[in-house]
Amino acid sequence: MKTWLVVLTIAVIGLGAYSIDLHGDKEDLQRTVLAQYTDKLTDASEKLSHLQRSVSQSLLFQDEQAIHNELDSVWRLSSEVRSSIANIPIGQELSSEWMNYLGRLGDEAKRTAKTGDYEAWREKMPQVSTNLQSLSDEWTAATVDFYKHDGKMDVWLQQVDNKNPNSQFDTVKDTLKGYGEKDFPLTLSESDWQKKIELKALQDAVITEKEALEKVKYLFPVIKDATFTVTKSSDTAPYPFYHIQFHQGIRLGYVDLTEKGGHLLSYLVERPVDEAKLSQEEIMKKAQEYVKKLGMKDVAYVESRENHQAWHVTFARVHPGDNALIYADGVQLKVAKDTGELLGANAMEYIQEENIKKQTAKPIDWKTFFQDDIQVQEVKNIYTDNGQFEQRLCYEVIALRDGNTQETFRIVIDAENHNVLKVEYLT
Amino acid sequence: MRLVSILFALILGISIIAIPQNDANAFSDQQITRGAYGDDVIELQARLQYLGFYKSKIDGKFGYNTYWALRNFQENYGLPVDGIAGAKTKKALTGNSDYDEKWVKAQLNAGNQFTYYGGQPLDQQVKKNTSGGSSNSSGSSNNNGTQTQVPPKYTERDLQLMANAVYGEARGEPYEGQVAVAAVILNRLESPDFPNTISGIIFQPLAFTAVADGQIWLEPNERAKEAVIDAMNGWDPSENALYYFNPKTATSKWIWSRPQIKQIGEHIFCS
Numbered sequence: 001m002k003t004w005l006v007v008l009t010i011a012v013i014g015l016g017a018y019s020i021d022l023h024g025d026k027e028d029l030q031r032t033v034l035a036q037y038t039d040k041l042t043d044a045s046e047k048l049s050h051l052q053r054s055v056s057q058s059l060l061f062q063d064e065q066a067i068h069n070e071l072d073s074v075w076r077l078s079s080e081v082r083s084s085i086a087n088i089p090i091g092q093e094l095s096s097e098w099m100n101y102l103g104r105l106g107d108e109a110k111r112t113a114k115t116g117d118y119e120a121w122r123e124k125m126p127q128v129s130t131n132l133q134s135l136s137d138e139w140t141a142a143t144v145d146f147y148k149h150d151g152k153m154d155v156w157l158q159q160v161d162n163k164n165p166n167s168q169f170d171t172v173k174d175t176l177k178g179y180g181e182k183d184f185p186l187t188l189s190e191s192d193w194q195k196k197i198e199l200k201a202l203q204d205a206v207i208t209e210k211e212a213l214e215k216v217k218y219l220f221p222v223i224k225d226a227t228f229t230v231t232k233s234s235d236t237a238p239y240p241f242y243h244i245q246f247h248q249g250i251r252l253g254y255v256d257l258t259e260k261g262g263h264l265l266s267y268l269v270e271r272p273v274d275e276a277k278l279s280q281e282e283i284m285k286k287a288q289e290y291v292k293k294l295g296m297k298d299v300a301y302v303e304s305r306e307n308h309q310a311w312h313v314t315f316a317r318v319h320p321g322d323n324a325l326i327y328a329d330g331v332q333l334k335v336a337k338d339t340g341e342l343l344g345a346n347a348m349e350y351i352q353e354e355n356i357k358k359q360t361a362k363p364i365d366w367k368t369f370f371q372d373d374i375q376v377q378e379v380k381n382i383y384t385d386n387g388q389f390e391q392r393l394c395y396e397v398i399a400l401r402d403g404n405t406q407e408t409f410r411i412v413i414d415a416e417n418h419n420v421l422k423v424e425y426l427t
Numbered sequence: 428m429r430l431v432s433i434l435f436a437l438i439l440g441i442s443i444i445a446i447p448q449n450d451a452n453a454f455s456d457q458q459i460t461r462g463a464y465g466d467d468v469i470e471l472q473a474r475l476q477y478l479g480f481y482k483s484k485i486d487g488k489f490g491y492n493t494y495w496a497l498r499n500f501q502e503n504y505g506l507p508v509d510g511i512a513g514a515k516t517k518k519a520l521t522g523n524s525d526y527d528e529k530w531v532k533a534q535l536n537a538g539n540q541f542t543y544y545g546g547q548p549l550d551q552q553v554k555k556n557t558s559g560g561s562s563n564s565s566g567s568s569n570n571n572g573t574q575t576q577v578p579p580k581y582t583e584r585d586l587q588l589m590a591n592a593v594y595g596e597a598r599g600e601p602y603e604g605q606v607a608v609a610a611v612i613l614n615r616l617e618s619p620d621f622p623n624t625i626s627g628i629i630f631q632p633l634a635f636t637a638v639a640d641g642q643i644w645l646e647p648n649e650r651a652k653e654a655v656i657d658a659m660n661g662w663d664p665s666e667n668a669l670y671y672f673n674p675k676t677a678t679s680k681w682i683w684s685r686p687q688i689k690q691i692g693e694h695i696f697c698s
Contacts, residue, residue: 089632096620236686
């Protein structure tokens with residue numbers, strides 16, 4: 001009996017010591033995380049003040065270099081505040097509102113520096129500066145309690161938990177939403193882009209569920225005997241579509257078709273893939289046949305990538321006027337390496353169909369455009385987004401720098417104003 | 428007659444022994460070009476490097492660096508310059524270079540930094556991986572040490588992080604649901620309301636349950652990686668969703684206020 005009592009006492013003491021040690025470790029960890037959160041919060045609050053000052057200072061000068069310095073600061077600070085906000089647990093909704101507002105301010109500064117449209121900046125920014133000041137004050141008031149957590153994580157988390165409404169946070173959120181809409185309303189191009197991705201342009205007649213199934217069987221005969229489950233998209237979806245899941249032997253997958261016109265959005269099959277039997281050439285030939293069978297006869301091959309089970313092959317619509325490739329109207333196919341079966345097709349971008357405005361291509365002398373050690377290997381005319389939701393006619397240049405190692409770059413240059421829109425390092 | 432048979436067998440034996448080793452490791456008979464990946468590309472890169480045409484890393488991915496090297500080789504050896512490794516090009520390559528497949532594969536699998544230039548001792552061309560793990564430990568390589576090919580705007584690290592997130596968040600979901608979760612991450616990358624890196628999106632505090640409960644650190648399976656590759660190549664079964672939640676476990680009231688798009692498995696996707 002005595003022995004048992006001793007063993008039990010030792011066990012209880014041991015467990016107690018272990019639990020104290022564990023608790024200590026947990027507290028250490030919590031303190032470390034809290035210190036980081038507090039650091040990010042302080043950083044965001046301080047830089048928000050700097051950002052407001054920078055916006056205000058940008059209105060001081062007529063001198064181009066001086067304005068540029070301030071625009072650079074606005075762009076840099078908005079990005080830094082954004083980064084700090086992204087690292088604080090303040091809830092998704094408030095975080096998104098912040099991200100959006102700061103991102104748009106930074107983009108506006110960057111765009112102004114690039115275009116030199118200082119008048120528009122001077123017109124808009126006095127109000128933005130005032131709004132930023134008020135936001136900064138509201139943010140300080142809302143976050144003052146965050147410094148009173150007594151080193152306890154649960155106190156902090158209670159304050160940000162969206163199950164417990166925080167009225168001060170709600171105020172910041174509502175203010176941000178209001179300022180965002182007024183200070184940075186959607187541009188015409190953005191609004192057009194929004195309509196495009198929401199498929200507002202589709203005017204075809206609505207098809208029934210039965211017609212949708214018929215279409216699936218016609219487009220993808222390999223699953224014509226499958227068991228199908230059809231559901232409609234939610235009522236709040238931006239565009240109505242049929243979501244058709246299927247199961248046939250080893251094949252499981254889905255097809256999404258728009259309700260208006262039964263256009264293919266995407267198709268994907270999962271099945272075991274055996275060892276590769278087809279060559280690259282055979283796969284590409286099959287991919288060309290598949291796009292035609294899917295009714296996309298106005299597309300051309302762009303690129304392909306092989307992985308261990310399948311090839312991903314990309315096509316893009318060819319502009320009927322100048323034969324330039326419209327990258328935004330892309331189609332992607334997934335082709336199995338064993339049998340060449342079509343494992344997937346994605347036509348979401350293709351059916352959005354860009355409305356391309358007429359543009360002219362002005363020639364570029366590559367010898368003066370690039371450094372002497374750059375060799376231009378390929379030049380292709382394409383249409384692509386200029387970062388402002390506008391489709392621009394561009395030169396897509398594949399250039400090579402042949403030094404100690406060969407380096408390949410893809411450079412996209414606006415064909416009309418010769419602005420460099422994109423530079424990619426290719427391996 | 429017996430003497431003739433012995434002589435014939437002897438000649439045959441000698442000729443088999445005399446066949447150069449590089450032919451024993453010759454390519455498959457398939458022609459390959461940009462976009463290809465795997466064993467044939469590893470051999471192509473190694474042979475081109477052996478002859479001094481290929482200066483980049485041997486990684487089994489037929490990208491632009493391999494393409495230029497191949498074109499240069501074709502030009503130098505009087506072959507049609509098309510950047511396609513067809514029968515003639517492969518024959519010229521095997522006839523003019525050596526390929527020690529075992530050695531090259533061993534380096535790739537060990538994750539070593541190495542080159543394969545001809546005329547230099549192989550042991551002087553290796554910098555051993557001191558991390559102790561093989562290249563496979565990165566999770567994005569296959570059993571021949573070849574890494575996965577992703578579109579140029581993404582990296583191997585993005586693939587790895589996203590595969591971890593997809594596996595942690597949706598491993599019990601149908602494949603379509605896993606692709607949709609990966610697509611939500613990529614949709615956030617395009618949205619002004621979210622951080623502008625994949626890492627920033629995944630580790631944004633309170634954004635993903637798998638980060639909060641540590642399940643993101645589970646080793647993802649091939650299915651999760653395949654789902655990420657499909658999403659990176661454009662598939663979006665979520666139809667442009669920015670959020671998703673499990674209606675059985677969601678505690679946030681706000682998430683229910685988001686416009687819903689569709690349900691896949693246990694997840695409701697919304698904008």
